Amino acid sequence: MELPPIQHYDRPVFISGHRNPDVDSIMSAYALAALKHALGQKNVTPICPGILPDRAAWIFGHFKLQPPQCRNDVYLRIRDIMKTDFPHVTADLSLFDAVRKLKDTGVPAMPVVDADGKYEGTLSPFSLLSDLLNIGSEEGQSLTGRSIASSINMIRAVLDAESLTGESESDGKLRTFDVFVAAMSADFFDRHLNASMNHEPAIIVGDRPEIHLRVLQRPIKLLIITGNCPVESSVVELATFKKVTILRTACDSATVIRRLKFSCPVCSASLNRKVPVFSPDDMVREVRLQALAASEDVFPVCDHDGKLIGAVPQTAFSAPPPYSMILVDHNEVTQGIPGLEEIPVIEVVDHHRIGMKPTVEPIKFTADAVGSTCTLVAGMYRSAGLRPTKEIAGLLLCGLITDTLLYQSPTTTAQDRAIGAWLEKISGTTGSELMEGLMRIDSPLAVKTSLEVINADRKNYEENTYRFALSQVEENNLELLHRRRDELLKDMNGIIEREGLDFIALLVTDPVRGNSELLIAGAVPIIRALPYGKRSDGIFRLPGILSRKKQLLPQILAVTAAVPKTL
Template sequence: MEKVYVIGHKNPDTDSICSAYCYANLKNQIDKQFKYIAARCGNLNKQTKYIFEKLNIEPPIFLKDVYPKVSDVMTKNVIYSLENDPIYNVMMNINKLKIRLTPVLDNNRKLSGIVSILEMTDYYMGEEDIDKRPSYLLRCENIKQIVKGETIQDGDKDEFLSYLIVGAMPFDRFKERFDKMDLDKITLIVGRRVDIIEYAAEKGVPAIIVTGLKSKDEMAGIDLGDYKGFVYMSYHDTAETLRRLLMSVPAKFVMSREFPVLSSDTYLEEAKDVLINENRRGLPVVDSEKRLIGIITRSDMLKKYKNKLILMDHNELEQAIDGAETADILEIIDHHRLGTIKTNTPIFFYAKPLGSTCTLVYELYKHYGIKIDENIAVLLLSGILSDTVILKSPTTTKWDIDAANNLAQIAGLDISSYGQEIFSVAESLKTRDFKEVINADFKVYNEFGVKFGIGQVEVVTLEDYKEVYRDLLNELEKTKNDKRLDWAMLLVTDIVSENSYLLSTGFEPVEKLMIYRKIIDNTFYLPKVLSRKKQLLPELLRALEEYHLSMKK
């Protein structure tokens, strides 16, 4: 079944993670066409991790990006051969099944080689010097399988490297040529020529194949003495026996051992370059232990695979998972301002100016008549309380409050107590990792020719801010440079007093136009500001627009 990833924005907050999990759950109940998988493109913050651990639920899976990968298009049910299988099997794969590439596995089922048209051509063309006699690796079991006949005696070797010689000439001429060859590397193919057979047996060649016989009785009168080699009676004529012998050689003799392999997470564009550079029609795909897990061909590259996404809690590409521009976006569920994502086809876009995306998901459960169980109720409630700061944020609407009350009743929770519980998980600013503080919920915007970013962190007191703000500023400067921003800010929000501090890397022409008062270096006081989206961002956009217009004069 085809997968659809239900995924929130980069630097995911609790609302983003919980809404993705709950909406994937809903979609799997109302739509059996796809398998909906809750995903995330960033680490869980401490609050979100606490919520999922408390419920003993696995959080959404982590995805680095959604660029098409080998795993998306590779053939997984692979036809393969084992090292000792006759090359005839590979030829049948190529001819009947139209398989361009046959992987060859060792006894431990690990990849050891490949056979394709290239290797088969090399095998049948033989040495570049036509006067140089080729040798072949022969296996007694393979000969019995491919050449119809009966075993006269098994030899002392299961397999051997051998030159093929046909005893079709007068005995004296045969003996003359025979004696000049390496006798330890000769397989004789001959009709019932007693003199030639007995001479070869006397010299101890590895194998003698007698052709054109119908039963073992026809071997009567041939003295093999104490010969230790393999003797086989072929029902075929000499020419057909020789042809089948060539098809009995084991795959390991023909296969190529020097070739690149791909992993399932190799990007398709990289795989395409490898195929072209290696002049291969296909390549095997292996796991970390060299076990075969798939095969990819040039035809697979033509599939133009796109991952399917449902975006939760965002609708701008800059905030979406890397590679979202290559994906098919099927739906967007969001409560933020509209961004710039363009789609090739009409999609389901559910957006309202509410305090939380989890409220939207709650409404969709109600719309489809799907019962909300206790765990889903806790997750939806968690997302609402987190994003609305326990329903105190000015973004909070009566729909958020109604949803929270209904979900709290299902979950058997007190809104105030549970809200305090999930917010109390956060550590003091002094003990937290500053990089994580800034990037855990950091969003990038591009307005009026200025690229800027705002992070937000909730705390239960601002008393320790002045002790750490310089360290936070240093880390904020790094984030600004890493993301190539003109301006970076961190909104530090006290959910108890409902006031905030805004730490800024500095953008003086715009900062002068803001209504906020600077209290210390790089820090502004924002009384009764809890919401980045509904309170801070509109003020920043107003100041940026005023600055932009002044620059035009």
């Protein structure tokens, strides 16, 4: 059979189930990612919101598969938009080389680091212009002053010069030179030198042998010969004897003067040290306004030791997110992993009611009234003419039997049973065998904290002006619910207060006996209007009710529609 055309994604894609995920949610995300990979879409990754549930961990261990990555949220962080290869320079690099790197890379600014990689400041054309406009005095070390802080090695490199007197270990030492150009008569230049010299002089001269010899009588350190002019051997010998470096360059005097100012190390420039510095863990939503309001174009990213690990261009804060989302087993943002509201959703595979907000662009939406999202994902394999691996078939079967309570839930359809039989053949196991293994996993009410029980499989809703949550756990011993009633109610009321809910309900289902019980906290009018029998401790009996989606939620929605919310 010819495979359907591959839909290539232009950015990484995460596949996620709802927060507080159940087995169906996790397995459908994992299996859908495997299908995408089989179709040639390699940049697709399944994730598990929060902590991997015990039953899901057992399933992955049983089929010897690596569980999906667990994430608490998908909020964009600086690490998601930063460039780890963003051009930067070291503080000891010459300004000449730094400016050339700025030009060659085309970046608006570059972070500067010290020898240990720690961020020191940012170099930009604006900061260089500030130096150029800082006229200063003749003795000043601004880009227009006479003095330069450089080394002979830097000067040699910037001038592309040759050393006529050899090299010494001290050539790399940073020192301050007063720069003079021998463009006047020898006598006048001699007097000028006497009056203006404060630091070691660096003399720039062309083809003037009389100047060569005369300046060597002074305590100079550097003689620069321009235009590749010849230098008499006696001059070289005297300079060598007096430990004066002679550099000869093809540049003319004007070029030498300009380049000498850029032979200074980057650390001598007026670096911008007020640029906001971000951590890779910073949430983009929390620093976006600061970045967009700043005058800087590039923001360094440093680790906890202050070492530069990347940079973020300002344009990245207004660019589309670097990844997209595929949702399985839910479609409402309020039920999704935190941060979902910031990420574009490109596809949904779900078997619940449609409650998602309109999307900006058309998306692929696969939905049907079946008992499990794994049923839909398995059907997508069949539609593509592919068979899942034995292991993936096992995952899909686990998701199917847990969501349909081994086909006992009223949400179960003929399609679920047919897909289940197909998956049993591929996986080499039966749903009953897998359910038996899953039921051996520790009782949630026996081993988990009350908050863990409430949040294990919880979904939030907003309907008829009410904000509420419905949680569900499977438990063979319903008596444990009554023993822990007060503890559970205390934490349920705490959630109501913290999250601004009107009420929260916990449906505890015994899949073996086909019954459930309901504990609810919050809005008293809603509790009074529920059409269920109540035990003396306030816990409702729900005989024959197994499905939150198909049996409990419709009843709750009917009650919220019939009971107006009071302020």
